[in-house]
Amino acid sequence: MLNKSLDTMDPNILLSLVNTKLRDSYSSLELLCDDIDIEKHKIIEKLKTIGYDYDESQNQFK
Template structure:
């Protein structure tokens, strides 16, 4: 995850923007960006964010 922002709030904004503008799902984003979905969900989860697949965003 070294190409992603380290700060959880910036990461939250970055990922949600990518999901909104470019990807139909978190799986598609992770596959395309070659990042671990589990690591991303854990990092954002530790900051209190949860992925909502029906809205395709973290909240």
């Protein structure tokens, strides 16, 4: 689901979804991406468009 809609999804909504999943269900962005079958760089690049970067030590985009 997320993979198909990533290109058209509002990056602010994506930010909320990804950070919630990272907080509640996944210990790393890699595990989340593996589970939803999406390339990590696609999420990273989309969220960079609104000024967010992945903080591995805190497991969230900020």
